[in-house]
Amino acid sequence: MASVFQDLHDDEVAKIRLLGEQVTVKANEPVFREGDEADFLYFVHTGSVSLFIEKFNTRIEIQRAGSGDWFGEMALYSGGRRTASAATVEDTAFLRVGKEAFRGLLASDPAIEVKIRELVDRRNEKLVLDEKMVSIGGAQGRDMHIGIKGDPSLRESAMERARYESVVDRFLPELVTCFEDLLLNRTVHRILVGFNNGEIRLSTLLDPFAEEFHPAMRLLDGSYVERHFPKIDYASKTAMIRRRYRDIGDDAFFAGLPTHLQHGFSHYFEKWQPVPAEEVAKTIKQLPLLRSIPNFYIRSVTIGILKDAIHMQFNCDGTHIVSAAGYARFLRENL
Incomplete structure (x- = not known):
């Protein structure tokens, strides 16, 4: 990972080292923790x-x-909290430079401060994209699988309870066909399927910042679907999403963002690609398999075309976030 000192000359780094005090920490001890x-x-x-x-x-x-x-x-310069933890692997001796001494040096030597500030902007740009892996870019074709444990008390008892057959279970084959049509041929870009309660949450191109709530049974009515979700082919749909990203980048507010956010999001907007239509179709067709996994009792699943990230929540209150590749592997390993 790039250091904010990487553009400094040896004599400039030496000035910083002169401010330090010697400390020694035993093996396997924390130096600091994320959030400190x-x-x-x-x-x-x-x-x-x-x-x-x-x-x-x-x-x-x-x-x-x-x-x-x-x-x-990095955190010392930015004045924020630690974004990572550090622990010794073996007995370790440090030079430790305090915050006030470091900032005093920057105030007295503008050349060092300018070099560090420029590197911080470049590093922040990369961190924004890395840290928003799921919320912005999805997995981008990688085999991603993030597991979040739920409430232990629910996890221990979930599989002991009888499984409930919901309206979604009863009509799942027909609903699968409907979901595929909505995502590939109509204005919907994201679907949350509530398996237990029959609630379907949809986000559309016509109101992209909100969720619509629809009973599963209503989506089986062709006239209902036609009233709410006009047809649009997949290529036109993704072109419309690109235009909306372009509109955000052209807005005056965007021009006032910090440099690292402007560069990071501009790069994402330019490089954005939808989830391939065939992957969307394949994922949706496999939804019935999720409900039949022996050791998982699925509550809801979210599928969209903007990013390769499928969100599954289970009745034990746990969550799995997977890419299309991770989803296929999840099914293979658990069926």
Whole structure:
């Protein structure tokens, strides 16, 4: 990961090091935790440190810092909280530079401050896209699977309860055909299927910022569908979405955003691609399989064309967010 010091000369980094104090931390001890206020940056003298994030229930190492490396400077410069955790891998000796001393140096040496600020803007641009993997870009063809555990008390008892046959279960083959038609041939771009309560939530091109609520039974009525969801072919539909993204990028508000947000979202708007129509169709046709998985009692599923991210929630209050590839693997492993 890029460091905010990477464009500094050796003598400029040496100025920062001169502000430090020596500290030693034993192996397998935390240095700081995600969410802590940033009070120091660290230069590693000997030993090593693991920097990691926890995405729901998964620990992901993002960097291993060893002798000669530094870390913790990003949050210190930005004045925010830690966006990752750090823990020693072995006994480790640091030079630790405090926040006030670091900011005092930047105030007295504008050349260093300008270099760091430019790198921070570039790094923030990348972080915006990485951190919004699901909410902006989806998995972009990768085999993504994020699991979020629910309430343990519900998880222990969910499978002991008798399964309820809802109106969605009774008419699922016909509804599958309807959902495919809505996403591929009509104005709908996202569907949430409530398996237990028969509630279908839809987002459409005509009112993209809101959800509509429809009883499952009404969607089996062809005249009802025609009244609410006019036809539009898939290519025209995705072209309309691209125009809406272009409108956002052309708005005066967008021009006033911080540089990293302008660049990050502009890149996304330009590169956006819909979920391929064949993947949408395949995913929808497999919906009946979800309801029959022995060890999962599904409550709802959300499918859309804007991003490759399928959201499944279960009666144990747990959630799985998967890509199309992850969805196929989930079904293979559990059926």
